[in-house]
Amino acid sequence: MTHVPKEKRLKWDRKAVKHYLVGYADNVKGYRLYNPRSNKVITSRVVIILEPNDSPEMTQVNISEGQGTSLGHTEKQDDTETDSNQSVITVIGNDDSTYVEEQSETSSSSDDFSDCLPMKVVKNLAEISQPVGTVRERKKPDRFGYSNMCVETGVSLYEDQITYEEAMNGPESGDWCKAMEEELKSFEENEAWEVVDRPDKATIVKCKWVFKKKLDSEKKVRYRARLVAKGFTQMAGIDYKETFSPVLRYSTLRLLFALSVNYNLDITHLDVTTAFLNGHLSETVYMCLPDNLVCTNKENKVLKLKKAIYGLKQSAREWYRRVDDYLQSLGYNKLIYEPCLFIKQNNGVTIYVALFVDDFFIFSNCKKQTEVLKNELKTKFKIKDLGEIRQCLGMRVRKENNVISVDQEQFVEYLLHKFNMQNCNPVSTPMEVNLKLEKASNCSTQYPYQQLIGSLLYLSILTRPDILYAVCYLSQFNNNFNETHWKHVKRILKYLKKTKNYGLKYVKDEHDLVGYVDADWASNSLDRKSFTGFVFKMSGSVISYECKKQTTIALSSTEAEYMAICEASKEAIYLRNLLLELNCRNESPILLLNDNQSAKKLAKNYVFHKRSKHIDVRYHFVRTAVENRYVLLNYLNTKDMPADILTKSLSCQEHFEFIKELGITEK
Secondary structure, eight states, X not given: OEEOOGGGSOTTSOSEEOOEEEEEOSSSSSEEXXXXXXXXXXXXXXXXXXXXXXXXXXXXXXXXXXXXXXXOOOSSOOSSOOXXXXXXEEEEOOTTOOEEEEEOOOOOOXXXXXXXXXXXXXXXXXXXXXXXXXXXXXXXXXXXXXXXXXXXXXSOXXXXXXXXXXXXXXXXXXXXXXXXXXXXXXHHHTTOEEEEEOOTTOOEEOEEEEEEEXXXXXXXXXXXXXXXXXXXXXXXXXXXXOOOOOOOOHHHHHXXXXXXXXXXXXXXXXXXXXXXXXXXXXXXXXXXOOTTOOOTTGGGEEEEEEEOOTTSXXXXXXXXXXXXXXXXXXXXEEOSXXXXXXXXXXXXXXXXXXXXXXXXXXXXXXXXXXXXHHHHHHHHSOEEEEXXXXXXXXXXXXXXXXXXXXXXXXXXXXHHHHXXXXXXXXXXXXXXXXXXXXXXXXXXXXXXXXXXXXXXXXHHHHTOGGGHHHHHHHGGGTTSOOHHHHHHHHHHHHHHHHTTTEEEEEOOOSOOOEEEEEEETTOOTTTOXXXXXXXEEETTEEEEEEEEEOSSOOSSHXXXXXXXXXXXXXXXXXXXXXXXXXXXXXXXOEEEEESOHHHHHHHHSOOOOTTTTTSOGGGGHHHHHHHTTSEEEEEOOGGGOGGXXXXXXXXXXXXXXXXXXXXXXXX
């Protein structure tokens, strides 16, 4: 029986739930426990282990002292009561005992989810359900982890991580050892630390090894081992102060793709090896020695960090500061509206340098100056030249005949495989027309609903705006879903199977940046709030887009459209200022098209009317934007409004007409 913390149960819920003991946690003190009802594996310290009556005595064990317990399981019984002929072993945890849920990644069939548990797991459960004696050899059992609960997907960018023990005892231990040696060599080359005696009364940050297989553009497997600090053990104000670090926006990267087509810019991809080790620490931080680091008198030694290694709270900030200082010393100017984008223009030569954590993307119209920049970067950082961009942040990028195509076909195939939908019947739209769902009274946790929603959201915000509305609508039921909701979210996968090779295509054209904005008034039957949708298009495809439920209830379609125009105007001003900083446009306003004449007139005139007097003053920002000629509002017929795809589910014909208009096409 496992204690359920207050924050994870309601007032009248049970305080303890029946689980099967399947192992011991590796990185925290606790037991790994399997719940057959919710199909989850959790980690908890506070448990009561029920065993056959071999000893009438009750034994108390403090898990914080590393003591083990004997294992056993009773016959099927009630969740809250125990038979009188059973002995009970109580495991007492500390006050800060953990209760960590681990969502099992089981496969789902195309039509039913009832048989989703793999045979390997069923076999394990059958074994542990048999009564065993209370005395056995004190050894750690085989890990009952994600690998037993998942579909075999082969090597991919998205495999679950493994522990240090699994890496060392597995068939690929040799490859992992080489990867760890490379990592430690990087620390040595960068003089990341020094071994010192353990200081008194100092916070010692813990660390761990993280292992990951990655695929390059040619689908060759690379073994990566990363030694990371457990930043959650740092003390605020002592081990770190400021932590914020900017990151390149996806809309900015898409804008650069569009500009590279229009101005014929070459795109070069550079990867910085162990980038964070280039950041200098201003605080004194001590870290314990990693598992495989050999040192005499190891228990009394710690590492005094000189560089901001991965995992520290301030690592990303220190790395960004180092890059920022160096690029500005080379004559590059940091943009105000995008601090991760640097520009240098001289004698007709234009170079844009975009930084996304440890990836450099160089957009240039001069190959010679690109080589000069690469050589300058190599003098300061350990750079891996990946050549012309091919893989970028999980996206496949191809440039042919001055046309750039961006897609995530590999990730779509991974999702279809992971959720056992590779043999499903494809459909033509991601969502049924006029679909209205209600919140489920009892949340059915047997479906990996939240996991799939999160994966689809990642896909939709990068390259697939055509599924964004369906994902946003279904995400409202993350805590109140059942089989009906699960079938509708699987429909998105069926649509993706039909359109898995769809992506964004940027072509050279003379059209300026243009925006489309729409709202679906009171479309949400749950709370009668409206959905805002806007999209900005340039060089034949989308640059920036958003689907969002409005925060207040609109009393009319005019009010809903007016609030949507306000949101779109803010994005339009940002993109306009960014293009001005890049010297890619003049002071002319951004054209913004909507399909509501009343909202357009309300934005252009300071009228006072009883039906609009209650509108929050923040939404009248759009009037200033129109008056100052940041935005030019025009009308577009509803039948021709492509932003409709971001506010409602459409018929098959309308859906494909609009995604074609937005530049979402087959590769």
